[in-house]
Amino acid sequence: MAIFPENLAELARGTKGFMPTKEGLALFDLASAIPSTLSGPIVEIGSYCGLSTIYLGEAARQTGRSMLTVDHHRGSEEMHPPSPYFDQSVIDPVTKRVDTLPFLRRTLELSELESVVTVAIGDSAVVAGLVADPIACLFIDGGHGALQEWVDYASWADKITVGGLLLIHDVFEDEKDGGRPPFEIYTAAVASKQFATFTKDMGSLRALRRVS
Numbered sequence: 347m348a349i350f351p352e353n354l355a356e357l358a359r360g361t362k363g364f365m366p367t368k369e370g371l372a373l374f375d376l377a378s379a380i381p382s383t384l385s386g387p388i389v390e391i392g393s394y395c396g397l398s399t400i401y402l403g404e405a406a407r408q409t410g411r412s413m414l415t416v417d418h419h420r421g422s423e424e425m426h427p428p429s430p431y432f433d434q435s436v437i438d439p440v441t442k443r444v445d446t447l448p449f450l451r452r453t454l455e456l457s458e459l460e461s462v463v464t465v466a467i468g469d470s471a472v473v474a475g476l477v478a479d480p481i482a483c484l485f486i487d488g489g490h491g492a493l494q495e496w497v498d499y500a501s502w503a504d505k506i507t508v509g510g511l512l513l514i515h516d517v518f519e520d521e522k523d524g525g526r527p528p529f530e531i532y533t534a535a536v537a538s539k540q541f542a543t544f545t546k547d548m549g550s551l552r553a554l555r556r557v558s
């Protein structure tokens with residue numbers, strides 16, 4: 347069984363982001379267990395400051411896989427004032443806009459994952475159009491608005507190779523616990539019969555395997 351290093355656990359504890367430790371470790375376990383016979387990178391939609399990237403990137407490093415993390419670094423619609431998810435410290439002092447890229451770069455340098463993780467700065471759907479080859483794992487944690495979740499799912503899910511993983515964050519069956527779009531794409535993936543769900547207790551993280 348793969349072991350997540352203590353120095354990265356400590357780095358994760360000090361990194362801004364939206365990935366509880368339990369779910370991050372589940373990401374690491376799931377990505378580490380992708381069979382080596384499946385080629386292709388791990389792709390993350392929604393890098394933010396690199397918290398979830400630490401877990402997926404370390405799994406990639408330990409299994410000899412590459413990783414692509416995608417973000418325009420301008421923040422999701424729910425990360426601007428007056429949202430409680432707004433963080434003044436990610437505002438560029440000159441442009442006055444959200445810019446999380448410097449935080450991601452720092453996280454990748456401190457985790458020594460720069461040679462494993464390639465950073466794509468841009469809109470998720472545009473980057474998807476530039477990625478032609480199959481991928482082994484897709485983690486969707488980008489914009490959580492109704493349109494953006496569907497765009498991410500529609501742009502990327504078909505690229506997952508049979509046997510590969512679709513991981514979706516912030517899936518809440520009860521709308522009192524959180525927004526609907528991640529639950530809606532999770533439900534659509536199951537209904538498509540292209541994906542089969544397999545889960546243990548992973549908080550709001552859901553894992554599906556591509557079966558056809």
Ligand SMILES: C[S@@+](CC[C@H](N)C(=O)[O-])C[C@H]1O[C@@H](n2cnc3c(N)ncnc32)[C@H](O)[C@@H]1O
Pocket residue numbers: 362363364365391392393394395396397398399416417418419420421422423446468469470471487488489490494
């Ligand atoms: C919930 S945060 C990601 C959290 C991160 N995975 C973590 O562990 O902390 C969502 C991110 O998606 C990015 N995002 C939103 N819409 C996007 C789009 N259309 N293309 C690329 N990135 C997008 C935002 O800039 C934001 O950084």
